[in-house]
Amino acid sequence: MSEPYDALIARAREAHLLESTAEILAWDQETMMPPGGVDHRARQLGLLARLAHERRTAPEIAELLARCDAADLPDEAKADVRELRRSFDRSASVPAELVQERSEVTSRAQHAWARAREDSDFASFRPWLERVLSLERNRAACLGVPDGGELWDALAEDYEPGMRAADLAPLFAPLRERLGAFVQELSEVHGPSNRCNEIEFEIDRQEKFVRRIATAIGFDFSRGRIDRSAHPFCGGSHAGDVRITTRFHRDNVGDALGSTMHECGHGIYEQGLPADRVGTPLGTAVSLGIHESQSRLWENHVGRSAGFWRWCADVATEELGSAAAMLSADDWFGSSNVVRPSLIRVEADEATYNLHVVVRFDLERRLVSGDLEVADLPDAWNAAYREVLGVDVPDDRDGCLQDVHWSCGLVGYFPTYTLGTLYAAQFFAAAERDLGDLEEPFACGDFAPLRDWLRQNVHCHGMRYGAEELCRRATGAGLDAEIFLNYLERKLRPLYGVD
Amino acid sequence: MSEPYDALIARAREAHLLESTAEILAWDQETMMPPGGVDHRARQLGLLARLAHERRTAPEIAELLARCDAADLPDEAKADVRELRRSFDRSASVPAELVQERSEVTSRAQHAWARAREDSDFASFRPWLERVLSLERNRAACLGVPDGGELWDALAEDYEPGMRAADLAPLFAPLRERLGAFVQELSEVHGPSNRCNEIEFEIDRQEKFVRRIATAIGFDFSRGRIDRSAHPFCGGSHAGDVRITTRFHRDNVGDALGSTMHECGHGIYEQGLPADRVGTPLGTAVSLGIHESQSRLWENHVGRSAGFWRWCADVATEELGSAAAMLSADDWFGSSNVVRPSLIRVEADEATYNLHVVVRFDLERRLVSGDLEVADLPDAWNAAYREVLGVDVPDDRDGCLQDVHWSCGLVGYFPTYTLGTLYAAQFFAAAERDLGDLEEPFACGDFAPLRDWLRQNVHCHGMRYGAEELCRRATGAGLDAEIFLNYLERKLRPLYGVD
Numbered sequence: 001m002s003e004p005y006d007a008l009i010a011r012a013r014e015a016h017l018l019e020s021t022a023e024i025l026a027w028d029q030e031t032m033m034p035p036g037g038v039d040h041r042a043r044q045l046g047l048l049a050r051l052a053h054e055r056r057t058a059p060e061i062a063e064l065l066a067r068c069d070a071a072d073l074p075d076e077a078k079a080d081v082r083e084l085r086r087s088f089d090r091s092a093s094v095p096a097e098l099v100q101e102r103s104e105v106t107s108r109a110q111h112a113w114a115r116a117r118e119d120s121d122f123a124s125f126r127p128w129l130e131r132v133l134s135l136e137r138n139r140a141a142c143l144g145v146p147d148g149g150e151l152w153d154a155l156a157e158d159y160e161p162g163m164r165a166a167d168l169a170p171l172f173a174p175l176r177e178r179l180g181a182f183v184q185e186l187s188e189v190h191g192p193s194n195r196c197n198e199i200e201f202e203i204d205r206q207e208k209f210v211r212r213i214a215t216a217i218g219f220d221f222s223r224g225r226i227d228r229s230a231h232p233f234c235g236g237s238h239a240g241d242v243r244i245t246t247r248f249h250r251d252n253v254g255d256a257l258g259s260t261m262h263e264c265g266h267g268i269y270e271q272g273l274p275a276d277r278v279g280t281p282l283g284t285a286v287s288l289g290i291h292e293s294q295s296r297l298w299e300n301h302v303g304r305s306a307g308f309w310r311w312c313a314d315v316a317t318e319e320l321g322s323a324a325a326m327l328s329a330d331d332w333f334g335s336s337n338v339v340r341p342s343l344i345r346v347e348a349d350e351a352t353y354n355l356h357v358v359v360r361f362d363l364e365r366r367l368v369s370g371d372l373e374v375a376d377l378p379d380a381w382n383a384a385y386r387e388v389l390g391v392d393v394p395d396d397r398d399g400c401l402q403d404v405h406w407s408c409g410l411v412g413y414f415p416t417y418t419l420g421t422l423y424a425a426q427f428f429a430a431a432e433r434d435l436g437d438l439e440e441p442f443a444c445g446d447f448a449p450l451r452d453w454l455r456q457n458v459h460c461h462g463m464r465y466g467a468e469e470l471c472r473r474a475t476g477a478g479l480d481a482e483i484f485l486n487y488l489e490r491k492l493r494p495l496y497g498v499d
Numbered sequence: 500m501s502e503p504y505d506a507l508i509a510r511a512r513e514a515h516l517l518e519s520t521a522e523i524l525a526w527d528q529e530t531m532m533p534p535g536g537v538d539h540r541a542r543q544l545g546l547l548a549r550l551a552h553e554r555r556t557a558p559e560i561a562e563l564l565a566r567c568d569a570a571d572l573p574d575e576a577k578a579d580v581r582e583l584r585r586s587f588d589r590s591a592s593v594p595a596e597l598v599q600e601r602s603e604v605t606s607r608a609q610h611a612w613a614r615a616r617e618d619s620d621f622a623s624f625r626p627w628l629e630r631v632l633s634l635e636r637n638r639a640a641c642l643g644v645p646d647g648g649e650l651w652d653a654l655a656e657d658y659e660p661g662m663r664a665a666d667l668a669p670l671f672a673p674l675r676e677r678l679g680a681f682v683q684e685l686s687e688v689h690g691p692s693n694r695c696n697e698i699e700f701e702i703d704r705q706e707k708f709v710r711r712i713a714t715a716i717g718f719d720f721s722r723g724r725i726d727r728s729a730h731p732f733c734g735g736s737h738a739g740d741v742r743i744t745t746r747f748h749r750d751n752v753g754d755a756l757g758s759t760m761h762e763c764g765h766g767i768y769e770q771g772l773p774a775d776r777v778g779t780p781l782g783t784a785v786s787l788g789i790h791e792s793q794s795r796l797w798e799n800h801v802g803r804s805a806g807f808w809r810w811c812a813d814v815a816t817e818e819l820g821s822a823a824a825m826l827s828a829d830d831w832f833g834s835s836n837v838v839r840p841s842l843i844r845v846e847a848d849e850a851t852y853n854l855h856v857v858v859r860f861d862l863e864r865r866l867v868s869g870d871l872e873v874a875d876l877p878d879a880w881n882a883a884y885r886e887v888l889g890v891d892v893p894d895d896r897d898g899c900l901q902d903v904h905w906s907c908g909l910v911g912y913f914p915t916y917t918l919g920t921l922y923a924a925q926f927f928a929a930a931e932r933d934l935g936d937l938e939e940p941f942a943c944g945d946f947a948p949l950r951d952w953l954r955q956n957v958h959c960h961g962m963r964y965g966a967e968e969l970c971r972r973a974t975g976a977g978l979d980a981e982i983f984l985n986y987l988e989r990k991l992r993p994l995y996g997v998d
Binding site for chain 2: 014017021024025028032033036037039040047051220221222223224237239240
């Protein structure tokens with residue numbers, strides 16, 4: 001196309017080969033690696049992080065970026081250059097030693113966290129968290145605080161470009177208030193029964209069931225796989241090799257189905273990125289908020305809809321056996337929509353989930369600013385859960401040790417879960433505006449219209465547009481929390497008999 | 500210890516981090532990767548190979564080696580320096596373009612081989628083999644032919660340092676003659692029944708069975724794992740993370756057990772290398788011949804012994820169920836020792852296996868020297884099988900297309916399989932000399948004395964000694980094919996009733 005642009009892209013692709021290698025090693029670490037591999041794996045990942053960082057920050061990149069500015073490039077190539085400049089500026093501001101140290105420390109901190117969580121022993125994890133936070137503060141200082149912003153913003157930029165704590169506050173405040181009041185209202189009436197998710201089903205049958213659903217909604221097994229891990233996630237290397245994980249409990253098929261549909265949403269997004277642009281911005285997901293919108297959309301707007309269960313109740317009977325035959329589509333729909341404040345974010349229902357995120361956002365912002373000491377985290381956590389969710393935290397395992405994120409150095413990440421929830425509602429509403437009511441095709445097991453709409457309006461663009469612009473182009477408006485709140489109330493009020 | 504030595508070791512460890520990353524990706528490719536990952540994986544592996552090669556051949560290495568020579572180092576460090584010099588000299592003598600071309604050509608040649616084998620279509624593979632051999636001849640010329648040696652020797656040095664075709668000939672000639680005559684003699688009498696390996700057992704039960712045996716002989720699952728693949732192999736990253744694979748057929752539990760014990764032998768060796776020397780010569784296996792001695796030893800000297808089956812017949816009944824209860828220790832011992840000339844090396848018995856290797860060694864030596872044209876390979880192969888094994892080859896699929904090696908550029912590799920067989924017999928005889936008869940502990944399921952002997956006499960040394968010296972230190976003598984032949988005849992003559 002143009003010599004500096006081609007050279008820039010070739011360098012980006014080489015860095016991505018190393019980054020995607022690290023992705024496979026990280027997946028392997030969670031799903032396959034024996035315990036004896038821990039230390040060596042940390043060193044492998046540290047080296048790969050350093051080598052990728054060297055490539056992202058090589059002085060030639062700055063030259064090539066400047067030469068690309070002078071070249072007359074088409075819009076798509078300009079978008080590539082824009083994103084590669086953003087990534088170069090950020091990467092180049094952090095010293096290589098800090099990058100490698102962070103990779104090695106967090107790889108070990110994750111294991112410290114896993115042990116601490118098992119023993120509900122916050123004291124043993126505390127020094128690790130202090131070390132990670134200190135590294136993250138250093139990193140934030142290198143990255144630079146945006147004008148009028150705070151240290152937390154510099155970190156959050158990794159996950160959601162342009163996201164500022166100060167902008168999230170006005171988005172999260174009504175959410176917390178209106179959602180909190182609504183959850184309270186629901187808790188005062190007799191809601192649907194949870195019985196579908198309390199019956200015991202064999203794990204092997206559950207696995208066959210969720211794989212069938214994954215196939216039906218469009219996860220492509222020739223370009224991906226599903227395994228088991230303690231904490232479901234989506235990893236892999238590129239659009240041709242997407243690795244998702246799920247988990248099973250005998251007495252909670254809803255958890256396996258929800259986790260699978262959620263991770264499939266991430267996976268279908270990755271598989272829908274343009275294959276010929278692997279390793280370049282236009283072959284890369286926009287942001288974690290947009291990524292999460294895809295998982296939430298399939299998990300909630302599809303998997304917790306009445307139309308879906310009109311089809312899936314029969315599939316459940318076929319795959320799960322006679323115990324499922326007693327359960328009607330209404331039973332499944334009801335059990336999928338039980339709202340009940342609880343301790344664990346990843347087990348939370350569609351409504352209270354966002355209250356868990358509100359708590360984390362507030363606490364990590366204070367941890368980063370230094371307003372909250374790590375030593376005081378458990379007390380602060382427990383007080384927030386009492387206040388926001390109305391539950392008492394019995395121990396740190398089910399409290400501030402429940403999430404892996406901070407041990408991995410993922411600070412500034414949590415709010416993207418709620419952004420994803422809001423984007424999902426807005427994308428789904430726009431898809432129904434364009435395609436008509438989707439409950440009817442769902443009731444026939446037809447998910448292609450929705451998937452194709454997402455392919456065309458979200459997946460195929462990669463990073464061509466930022467999250468906010470992508471949202472405007474696909475839905476006609478900027479992000480609006482009202483759409484999610486209205487959808488939720490419209491679905492749950494009749495189910496709970498409250499108006 | 501000494502600054503240049505420490506710097507040299509740090510560089511070796513960094514190269515090994517990249518090489519061991521490639522090992523994990525290669526394992527993943529065979530066991531886990533979806534089809535959509537093929538192209539991207541090839542690019543990842545290509546980049547890792549280039550980066551590792553750059554580190555192995557950096558000009559600073561030559562300087563550090565020279566400074567190490569001038570330093571007063573202890574013997575162990577001297578052994579590290581000796582091996583790093585050998586590796587540097589060899590790597591640096593081959594131009595980077597040839598390394599890269601070889602990687603690309605063999606990657607594509609493997610695919611061409613797989614297709615050709617499927618269709619039994621040698622003609623389509625012929626140009627690929629010609630190209631690979633031409634590259635290997637170029638590579639051999641760069642590496643340099645040892646004094647008085649031949650081109651083949653320069654290649655074989657990669658797999659078995661110091662191995663020369665001219666030295667193998669006097670080792671292989673009596674083997675071929677005496678073994679050929681012995682196999683002929685056995686074929687004229689009514690041998691033991693193969694029925695244990697013809698009964699159908701459920702795959703899940705076979706898997707539980709072979710995992711129990713793997714644990715019993717000492718494969719450490721906290722530092723390794725076993726998966727399934729079409730062609731069993733041992734891979735992984737270092738002593739703390741060893742990945743072996745095996746395979747299952749409903750009607751051949753002997754194949755699963757033999758494959759598992761074989762790969763466990765490789766794996767127990769890797770797990771026995773000194774963990775604090777990962778990525779350095781003293782933490783690395785000596786040679787492929789010594790590696791193969793460990794797999795053959797567990798597969799044959801343990802897994803095909805009468806003592807082992809006195810214990811294992813009961814384990815088989817417990818794990819495989821009632822169909823196995825009819826089978827006695829003698830039945831299992833007999834079926835494990837059926838000798839029958841056949842077409843496929845990897846399915847061959849303990850005796851005829853080495854005749855397959857003799858054929859390959861002779862043919863590839865002639866291919867490298869130019870004495871045999873690739874076009875004439877199928878005829879030469881078939882004639883050799885008729886002459887050496889007494890079998891008619893019906894098609895190239897089961898003839899000269901059966902092995903992947905040559906398509907990968909592994910020329911000079913095959914003889915290490917038979918060297919391993921001979922070393923195994925000699926190590927086993929020395930272990931019995933030191934420990935007394937081992938059939939008794941085997942009959943009690945006790946494999947620790949043998950394993951500990953191997954740890955102390957073979958595994959713990961890494962590359963401190965070359966293969967020949969290691970053999971002398973452990974057994975008191977240089978490699979002697981008689982020991983293997985005597986062992987085999989001593990076991991099989993009574994079983995076959997021939998004296």
